[in-house]
Amino acid sequence: MKKKIAWITDSTAYIPEDLKNNPDLYVIPIGIVFGNHVFEDGVDLTTEDLYRRIREVKEIPKSSQPPVGRFTELFEKLSTDYDCAIAIHVSDKISGTFAGCQSASQFVPFEVEVVDSKSMSYAITTLIYKGIALARQGLDSKEIADQLRLETAKSQNYIVLGCLDQFYKGGRMTGTQYLLGSLLRIKPIIRVNSEGVFELFERVRSEKKAYGRMTELLKQAFDKYHIQQLQIMHGNVRDKAEAFKQDIKKHFPSMDIVIGEISSAIAVHAGEGTLAIIWHNEPKSI
Known part of the structure; x- marks a missing residue:
């Protein structure tokens, strides 16, 4: 039996322990670029590693949005276990992550509601918590996404x-x-x-x-x-x-x-x- 809603966000969001342990939450890592090497935030690069590299190498890295293929792979995987997904991402005016997720959703026959948080960090976390609470009240994915878009203000x-x-x-x-x-x-x-x-x-x-x-x-x-x-x-x-x-x-x-x-x-x-x-x-x- 499929679960109803999968939750997706990116690594700019703050993920407390309870959300880390939520089996329905999936975090797409942002890329961190040092020279020719691209690390994945929270996967093969911790904040401690980042600060150490900046201090030692004296190089200011860049960030890069996740490739569209990363989203399509996730959507294909989720489609076997979930009815739909709600993706809440860092502001579209700050990163291309939202646009990448939205683009990927067009290629996979799986319902994904993409929400622009218009922010980052714990502001995204708050929206995730609110979305989960609305799902428990019985709202469907579109109703939840529409409500979250209002909550960003x-x-x-x-x-x-x-x-x-x-x-x-x-x-x-x-x-x-x-x-x-x-x-x-x-x-x-x-x-x-x-x-x-x-x-x-x-x-x-x-x-x-x-x-x-x-x-x-x-x-x-x-x-x-x-x-x-x-x-x-x-x-x-x-x-x-x-x-x-x-x-x-x-x-x-x-x-x-x-x-x-x-x-x-x-x-x-x-x-x-x-x-x-x-x-x-x-x-x-x-």
Whole structure:
């Protein structure tokens, strides 16, 4: 007997232990390119390996979207065990992964609903959890996908980069923004906006002020929305993430806060030392 829905995402998503153990979740790895060698994020390249290589080789790698054939192979395999699949991927404006998945779905006689998360990291994780919950309520794949596309607008995120150099050379920042940040030692706060595009949100003078400003932004959102959980994602700076968590707890003692590490596919561009906060804005009950 076939299972109803398979869940697909890519390695920019944060996958907690419970999702790692979910037999219906499949993660397509993003490619990490060092010279002529392509590694698969989370398969043959860990974040520790990535940071070590960058420090030792002094080379800034690139990321590459999964080949279309990788998706078609997966769809063919899933078609024997599942009725359909829902694929939730990193923003189409950031990576070609969404387009590759959508293209592959045209070649295989297997129903795949492809959802543009318009974000990355834990924002995708939240959509996966919500999708699974909707499936348990009995919604079909199209109804779930349509609901998740609406949910993307509720995601909010702010990022303090660990390495401006990597972000700039990866094509994610203009030369002017890079020059200002480097010469003036400004710590830019960036975000993935509602259209799924990286944008410079604000410039601050120090990392400490950047973290303080992100806390203010969380407070503003908390006054308007119901926020069930905050996620702090980091690039090999667990100590900073823990300290930031404790600071936030002073303002929101009952806030559920998850700490996780960004994947290699994100760290390639954001750099070691990155710290980001992500949350989902839900309407307050009346």
